[in-house]
Amino acid sequence: MHGELIRLGYRVSEATVRRILRRRRVGPALRDADTSWRTFLRVQAKGLPAADFFRVDRIFLRRLCVPFVTEVTTRRVHLLGVTAHPTGVWTAQQDRDLLVDPGGRVRSFHLLIRDRDAKLTGVFDEVFASEGVTVVKLPSRTPRAGCYAGRWVRTVRAECTDRTLISNERHLRSALAGYADHCNGHRPHQSRAQRPPDHDERTAVPLEGRIERRKVLGGLIDEYHRAA
Numbered sequence: 539m540h541g542e543l544i545r546l547g548y549r550v551s552e553a554t555v556r557r558i559l560r561r562r563r564v565g566p567a568l569r570d571a572d573t574s575w576r577t578f579l580r581v582q583a584k585g586l587p588a589a590d591f592f593r594v595d596r597i598f599l600r601r602l603c604v605p606f607v608t609e610v611t612t613r614r615v616h617l618l619g620v621t622a623h624p625t626g627v628w629t630a631q632q633d634r635d636l637l638v639d640p641g642g643r644v645r646s647f648h649l650l651i652r653d654r655d656a657k658l659t660g661v662f663d664e665v666f667a668s669e670g671v672t673v674v675k676l677p678s679r680t681p682r683a684g685c686y687a688g689r690w691v692r693t694v695r696a697e698c699t700d701r702t703l704i705s706n707e708r709h710l711r712s713a714l715a716g717y718a719d720h721c722n723g724h725r726p727h728q729s730r731a732q733r734p735p736d737h738d739e740r741t742a743v744p745l746e747g748r749i750e751r752r753k754v755l756g757g758l759i760d761e762y763h764r765a766a
Contacts, residue, residue, distance in 0.1 A: 614736065698713060698755065
C-alpha cells in the first residue's frame with residue numbers, strides 16, 4: 539500500500555500507513571529472516587539470479603511444475619515454462635530459450651544459485667556454463683539459503699495461484715504471464731524503494747491527473763496509475 543501511494547506521488551510515511559492498517563485491524567506483511575548467505579549475496583548480488591521450481595495443483599488433482607529464475611538485485615522474474623513432466627532434458631531446453639535473450643539482460647549473469655533438486659541435472663549446469671555463468675549449488679538442508687527464490691514462490695502463490703482455479707497448462711501459462719508482467723512492471727518492492735523491477739529511474743512521477751484503476755488477472759489484482 540505504501541508503495542502504491544509513492545507511485546502516485548503522495549508523500550506519506552510508513553508509520554502513517556501502519557497506523558491506518560492497525561486501526562482497520564489489517565496485519566503487516568510477513569518478511570523473510572536474514573540468511574547465513576547474507577554477505578555472499580550482498581557482494582554477488584549484481585548479475586546473480588536464483589533458479590528454482592514451484593508446483594501448482596490444478597483441477598482433478600493434477601500437479602504442474604513451473605521452473606523460474608529471479609534476479610537478486612532487481613527482483614525481476616523470468617518464467618521458463620509449465621509442464622506436468624519436468625524432466626532434466628525439458629528443463630535444460632527451457633534454459634536455452636532463456637539464454638536467447640534479445641534484450642541482453644542475461645548477459646549480465648555471472649553466477650546462478652540453485653538447490654539440489656534432481657530435475658536440475660548436469661545438463662542444466664552445462665547450458666549456463668556454455669554462456670560463462672557459474673552455477674553454485676545451495677548447501678543441503680538449508681532452505682533459507684534459497685530465500686530469494688522462495689520469497690517469490692510465496693508471493694506468486696498468495697497473490698495468484700492460490701486464488702485461481704487452474705484448469706490446464708494453457709490456463710496456468712496465461713495466468714502466470716499476466717502476473718509476471720504485473721510483478722516486473724508494476725508491483726512495488728521494498729528492496730527497490732517501492733519501485734518495480736523494470737522501473738526507469740529517469741522517469742518522473744506525475745503529481746497531477748486523475749487516478750485510474752486497472753484490473754489485472756480478471757480483477758484479482760488492482761493497479762493504480764495517473765491518467766495520461
